[in-house]
Amino acid sequence: MDTSAHAGEQALLEQGQASLQHLLGPEWEVTLQPEQSLGGDHRWDAMLQIKSRDGVYVQMLVEVKQKVTPKEAAGILNSTAQLVRRVNQYTRLMVIAPWISPMTQDALRSSEIDYLDLTGNVSLRVSRPAIVIHTQGADRAPAGHRSPTSKPLLTGLRAGRLVRLLADVAPPYRATELAHRAELSLPYVSRLLDTLEDQLLIQREGRLIVSVNWQGLLRARARQTDLLRTTDPTGMIAPNGVKAVLTQLANMPPDYRHEVFVTGSYAARSFAPVSVGGQLMLYVQEHPENVERVAGELGLMPVPEGADVLLLKARDRSVWQRPMESAGVWQVGLSQLAVDCLSGPGRMPAEGVKVLEFMVEHEHVWRKTDLSLSGEPTLS
The missing domain is CATH 1.10.10.10 (Winged helix-like DNA-binding domain superfamily/Winged helix DNA-binding domain)
Structure with missing residues (x-):
């Protein structure tokens, strides 16, 4: 192993040990076993011992990773964990890393592998002595965690x-x-x-x-996205109320209806009613004059705060693809709606969860069976 890489992993191991000691408190002792030092010829990197005040202890075989993926968690790490359990049912495998993504955390838990990262994501379940710890840290990679040569992310x-x-x-x-x-x-x-x-x-x-x-x-x-940050919203007030705007949209000429799409809470309510009220969010084409034009045609007035309508700029044509119609008003497709809600503010993520539940129950209706159908509306 490269000397600098070894030093980095050793420092990571020691930080993980200190974090675990802090979580458990003075009633417990967390020690690094010297005979199982980092860089040995075994299938794990190190061994930690967690010992209670009354002398009961558990040994944790540790994999130190600068980065770990769900595929590794479900593959090689799962195989290692199974091997460890066959040798000794009371010995556990733990992964220590700078940061572990939510999907990797899910994969590790499914493989019954404990984990700890330096942002505070920790899962530890030991039956003897009885220890159960589950804490949540960062759900996004900290600045600097992604290397310049990394594969593209979902941003x-x-x-x-x-x-x-x-x-x-x-x-x-x-x-x-x-x-x-x-x-x-x-x-x-x-x-x-x-x-x-x-x-x-x-x-x-x-x-x-x-x-x-x-x-x-x-x-x-x-x-990995943020609805309001990526769409540069313009706040508007509807003098006659939001329902009047929706009625006006439904009565617009057919061609115009495809220039303004509803997203967010009002669109989600068509399939997953969770709450009432909220801001009406409308996508418009990404040109400054479109915001002014749409606002004028719908009788909206710009306001610095207290907006009940937000005009969002659609920065990519994918926003307009596979839309759906509800009560005569065109809305973004279900997949776009789910992402918009899940990445939106306030109660929108909860609405996004309900949209996903609707999608699961009706997958045979909205999901296309062939790429040649990818130009058709989501629901018709």
Whole structure:
């Protein structure tokens, strides 16, 4: 092992040991076993011993990782954990890392692997002595955690376009087909698909994508975006009320209806009624004059605060793809709505969860069976 890398992992191990000691408190003793030092020829990196004041202890075999993916958690780490349990049912495997993503945490828990990261994400379940710890830290990677050579993340306009296509159309299909339909470069699509495979969001057989975890995909996209930050909203007041705006939209000429799409709480309420009220969110094309034009046509007035209508700028054409109609008003497609709500403020994430539940129950209705259908509305 490179000397600097070894030093980095040793420092990470010691920080993890100190964090665990702090969590458990003075009634417990957390020690690094010297005979199991970092860099040995065994299948784990180190061994920690957790000992209670009355002398009962458990040994934790530790994997120190600068980065760990769901694929590793479900693969090699799961195999190691199973081996450890076969040798001694009371010995546990723990992963220590600078940061562990929510999806990786889920995969580790499914494999009955304990974990600790330096942002405060901790899961530890020991039956003897009895220890149960579960704390939540950062759900996004801290600044500097991602290296410049990392594979692309689920941020940005291009990623959003591919995410929606993967969610809206059931496989099988290939990267070349996705790149053509999404009008993205094949190298970019291939790199992003590699990332999604590492995150267990897709499964491939050779070059063929055979399965997409569309729920996890939409949740992951929402975690890495922010609706209000990415759409540059303009606050408006509707003098005659929000219901009057919706009625006006329903009565607009057919061509105009496709220039303004409803998203957020009012769109979610069509499929997953959770609450009443809230701001009416409308997508418009990303041109400054469109905000003024739409506001004028709908009788909206700009206000610095207290807005009951937000005009959002659609920065990518994927926002307009596969829309749906409700009560004569056009809304964004279900996958776009789910991401918008999950990444929105206030009670919107709860509404996003309800939208996902609706999508699960009605997947056979909204999800397309072939990429050739990707230009059709979500619901018709």
